[in-house]
Amino acid sequence: MGTMPVNVGGIFVFLSVCLISFTPLCHGGNILVFPLDGSHWVNMKILLEELHARGHSITVIRSSTSWYIAEKSPLYTSITIQMDVGLENFFDVYLNEQMRAQREGASALTFFKLTKDFLSMISQAHSLWCDALVQIFNDENMVRGLIESQYDLVLTDPAIASGVVLAKYLKLPMVLNVRWITSGEGHSAIAPSPLSYIPMPGSGLTDKMDFMERVKNLFFYSILVLQQKFMVGPSYDAICKKYIKGGCEIISLLQEADIWLFRSDFVFEFPRPTMPNVVYIGGFQCKPAQPLPADLEAFVQSSGEHGVIIMTLGTLVNALPKEISEEIASIFAKMPQKVIWRHKGVHPSTLGNNTLIVDWMPQKDLLGHPQTKVFVAHGGTNGVQEAIYHGVPVLGIPLFFDQYDNLLRLQARGAGKIIQLGDVNRDSFEQGLMEVLHQESYRQNMQRLSRLHRDQPISPMDQAIFWVEYVMRHKGASHLRTEAYKMPWYSYYCLDVLLVLMTPALVLLLSVLASCRFLSCRSSRKTKDKQH
Template sequence: MGDALLRRVCGFFAFLALCPIPPICNGGNILVFPVDGSHWLNMKVLLEELVARGHNLTVIRPSSSSTILEKSPLYTSITLDMCIKRKDIVDAYLQETITAQREGASFLKFLKLTKDFLFLVAMGHSLWIDGMSQIFEDKNMVKSLIDSQYDLVLTDPATGPGVLLAKYLKLPLVLNVRWITSGEGHFVLAPSPLSYIPVPGSGLTDKMTFLQRVRNLLFYGIILFQQKILVGPSYNAICEKYFEGGCDIISLLQDADIWLFRSDFVFDFPRPTMPNAVYIGGFQCKEARPLLADLDKFVQSAGGHGVIIMSLGSSVNALPDDIADEIASVFAKMPQKVIWRHKGQRPSTVGNNTRIVDWMPQRDLLGHPRVKVFVAHGGTNGLQEAIYNGVPVLGIPLFFDQYDNLLRLQERGAGKIIQLAEVNGRTFEQGVKEVLHGDSYRENMQRLSHLHRDKPLALMDLAIFWVEYVMRNKGASHLRTEAYKMPWYSYYNLDVLLLMLTAVTLLLLSTFAVISFLCCSRKTDKIERRQKTKTN
């Protein structure tokens, strides 16, 4: 008996000795500069895990934020006296977009919407630049930030303040990113050939015809305009004022140590990337929790017909009444149960099978086996949750990147798009039934779900590893390309091509000169011989 116990103890310690020991990172001190809205939902999930692993967090927030709370058990907050009426601005732009879509597309309307969007972007960046001046001019705040001895800055670079602050405090920088100040992050991080990489907003895939490539190039021009003319100069001004030698926002972004991309190549089209890009798309997704009793009873009552859930995101207070009524009347005729997140006036045609709610546990519903279709606007978070749970999507894109997001699912046969301008009772019913009864949609989405889950490491663990990696190693400059420090003509080897072209030109001219000289010499000799012959 004693020998058996001894063998077990020895075996246990041998097992421990063979187990790999993860690298240890003592609790770090992290300065967080998030972006409000749906971006914060992603960041908060990451912050919760960092706190669970013993790290201390300080979050900088605007005073007007209703989602980034001033008092939280997760973090200590620094509140900037800023009034950013993001929701009011977004609501106004959304209503304008909906009106334009329903009235029909035209080039003039496209130009107006583009102008309004760029104005919206410029105004948001201008407010944040004012907020950064508030920080830099407050000597007590600056001293407090320096004395806190942060290990790194974690920021969402859709706005630039966190990037500027990392530069100012000379701290390593980790980006929780999909969007930067002038569009999609990859376009400043890695080579992005426009021949097969669609520009956000273009509505294109990675397979383009000649005319589509022309369109793609024109949309890239909008990004350059935003970067060089609209946003860049404002950041350049604050760089010149507070940083010795000046800087520009794009170079500061390119100088980041790690890019945690909220995307992956199950969802996105393949493209070139860099060693410091880490793909964590869907890292916020978790297994579904049990539904509350009342909601679970409603879902279970669907039986074999299943459940349809619909949500157009937190930015949409209400669809136009006539569209909402037609959607409700389609749902009322169906045998499925419907859960619809709808904040506007209750449609007059709602059926007994439809439950209208202000909020729903979207993640838990998508993970429920009775949910058959997700009617969505195409926000990244919702689509990644749909992929995680294998639920096909009927998409009604409204604005920003939503059409592009849904297009990626449609190209993979896991979703279908209906433009808002085309939504009526007939088209909506056809779309829902096609996704609901078309086996290929569910099969394709479940395949994407399998690919998404088939990872060597949980995505949250991957994200935390790289944050802690930067803290342990005081940065990750060895993973960062220095190409962005090269002049543009050197990056594209134009100086080398010019030298080679010059050398070839000189060689050709020299050859031509020698040949011409020889030919002229021979011609002169012939003329002299003829003259001698005539004289004789």
């Protein structure tokens, strides 16, 4: 008997139709994006690239002084808000002062001064964007355009909360691309956060705290509360009172968000309580390494069995103070490894022939290269997550913001080592570098974290896109949102219930005491009468 001919094309079409029928449909949506500049934009842009690739229309609100967010882009159309001062100016002044203070030595006075400067800088940044928000609300044509555009949702970074207020004003569903909010870490606004084992940002603590460390943790929590109450909240609350019917508080608006795309995961983060509408997308920007440019690949391969060390301080800092750069360069010059160092400005005089200075490096591709042995980094979230993804141990020199806390999480898991900027010299840097290079436990622990991070049923990026489209399909996700944000603080902690339950018991106790006192006094008077 002859065999039946196989219609390969027909089978392919049939399977394709089947696959499409099982895929949740989401026609191209219309998304309004209110991002934060700097390294936060690097994360947001990666998410926008994927949303654009899947057919969504994107509009980005940016400032006229933005130093990263381009006005023209194939990914999005932009709405530019005029601003006289850019946030970059604030950061430059603060960063230089922070590095200088760390080198001069830590003291209580220095700590309070840096804290004051930091809070002042943050307060000014919020005030700038609150002014920009007022500018939007007072521009009738812009407001009309935003309403007529019929956006499906607002995607925003809540470290600056102008996008949160705008979403409320436009009555649109809201998705947060988040790790930080207006004051502190995102979880603290929506999930129970016991101070006994959840370290506050800036505290430099882990989830294992003794009594004095818990006291310190309470102190840092108090700073965040005061910052929100007196330095950040009033600017937004005034706008809410004027432009939002019924008024509102910024923390309550954050708690109303439909989905929190959280740029972290529990491979990196300490275990803690969470909520149903929090989706963990830590490492969503990570991808397998691509081939290096030919000249860079040749340099890497020339390292032979010794491998390569790479060093970068992220997007905000071009170079360390000159004396530190000189000392680091002298140690690199002694190493048998080749070194690729992102460093702008004057080259250190102690630079060795084994060190390649670059203005920019393909960080992801270098971290994924098998010749890379150690990553010397400042501890920014992006770099730490990429190091985890590729399994490269980290020697960290934290400079400011959340960097020490990020590196501490690696150090607590034996995957990295921290050197404080004030302690960096030839001896400490050489000792730290040799330890991370030659103690195999660092690489083993980091590769274990890498395996845990990669072992997920759905990639972080696919999760992020799914939940953005989920909110568009269902016009929100209120069923995943706790009702706690509608409760006053005394109801949240059941203090009113406790007061009502304790009142009868207290009345009864006072009645018994009064009766006993009355009977005692009466008995005492009778005794005195008999004696007389």
